[in-house]
Amino acid sequence: MDLFSNLALGLSTALQFNNLLFCLAGVIIGTAIGVLPGIGPIPTVALLLPFTFGLEPTSAFILLAGIFYGAQYGGSTTAILVNVPGETSATVTCLDGYQMARQGRAGPALAIAAISSFYAGTIATIVMCLLSLPLSALALKFTAVEYFSLLVLGLLAAVVLAHGSVMKALSMVLLGLLLGLVGIDVSSGAPRMTFGIADLSDGLDFVPVAMGMFGLGEIMANLERSDERRVVSQKIRDLIPSWTDLKAAFPAMTRGTAIGCILGVLPGGGAALPPFTAYAIEKKVARDASQFGKGDIRGVAGPEAANNAGAQTSFIPLLTLGIPANALMALMIGALMMHGIQPGPQIMTEQPQLVWGVIASMWTGNLMLLVINLPLIGIWVSMLKVPYRLMFPAIALLCCVGTYAIANSVFNIWLMLGSAVIGYFFIKVGAEPAPLLLGLVLGPQLEENFRRAMLLSDGDFAVFVQRPISAVLLGVAALLILLLMSPTVFRKRKEALAE
């Protein structure tokens, strides 16, 4: 299979009428939740999982992926118009985007954000096609030893590149691994930490845990801060940016795309890091940086492109290696497993239609975003007027119904309740719950591969450094830790993630 036949397969899948429809639904729902602060893509994807059971896996995945990059896009709309980032990834867009809107240039700012996203999405789709083949070829050489090292690297990198305290994030990964152990041990049949509860013997479902921590825990924290949302009503005109705007924005878009592609592939990259990096770089390379923060169009184009490119390329590790780059991708893995697809290196050869269909759908989805969203901006803005006092009971309810509906299990509701309380505690003590979810999803695989590797090597730990691929992976992991220990990098990271 070469690149073009893969792309053709992907496009023919993505262009099927029902898949186009699911893609459209995904990006519209995504944009809507991106616009609404207080509900992010993680609870939304978790909520929609039960709806996707009846669908074909490919359609289901196209829908869920659409929600993710649609949300990135919607977040920037509110960032520009109301100075409220709908998603954390759009925080940087507030800086110059809102200033442009205040100067009456909301139209061009929105248009440039859309064009940057589309441009980045197109390039990122090509990058995904180019990278996927060699990566999956490499992955086929993987044994349990390499797989274990890859999982270790994935978990570490996700922690290092995420927000907040690294030590706390590492602790959260361990807590997640612990939760992943609950249930009957596959190889010995011994129940572990089930406390005699029959519902626990199959292990903890990650959907209730995710909804409790991300959906409900966040509601509780949100209700404590009472921030006023001011909606600026402004007539949006001149949606078409001038030639000068485009010319100024284009190099920034290209740089942003490159940054996004690189950072997105790294585990833990995903959506948060690229825009910050892109903004910092734009400021550095600009000949005249005095306008940044006062409505410079490059300050919108660069981060927006980086954001979207990163969101898309973060699917690469998931689709080729079965390793999620962030908590949302962990949910996606769960979605695959619910459809009976085992994520891992073999997914590319066994499910080519799914993988390439999803990749191609990202391009069609981006095109839809570009076409439908600019005319719909009025609707998005009016959605902001929905008060939080109505939104939070609805979110709480949807979490309940969704959890109950997935497995028709009352136990999962109580599990979600427990997760919500613990999630609230984590927010209170300043620990991000996202790494925990990664640990929970990857825990069973980690243990199984570790056991198998040890069985193969007869209990010799040296096997992890004797095999070349595994040694390189662990070397990179060690390098990450070393870099982190060095004080200069530590300060830089703080600066980069500040805000």
Place this chain on the structure above:
Amino acid sequence: MSDGEPQAGQRLNYQDLLFGLFMLAVAFGMTVATWKLRIGTAANMGPGYMPRAIAVGIAGFGIYFVVKSLLSQFKAVEPPQPRAVFGIVASVAVFGVLAPTMGLFLATLATVVVAGFASRETRFVENLLFGGAMAIGTVLLFIKGLSLPVPAWPW
């Protein structure tokens, strides 16, 4: 979350302290719960091998955070607001109790109404009407639309 007033000479980071103690408690509970499982050797791991390894790791981080909290500057944990926490917890609990017994419609309505108590801004009548609308929507969507095998009514 904002820093508390830094007072001269006062130490103790409460956030880290609480987190560290939590980790220690988890490690302890986990060790007790998996005490009887066979550990085995690296070449032939028993079901207790990974739990023990992870428990050691969690305990290690727990100690790190406790020690660090004692050595670092004062940082308070913002006191939780009982209203938000209890409102949400109660609403989920209500759903957990009512959904299997009284059906989806009443469970939905009750959940929305109880959740409303979590915020001071809630207007009761508005929330009641909203809950009714959500209940109708939920029943239509999940039972008529997705034909989930859950009861809609108490009878």
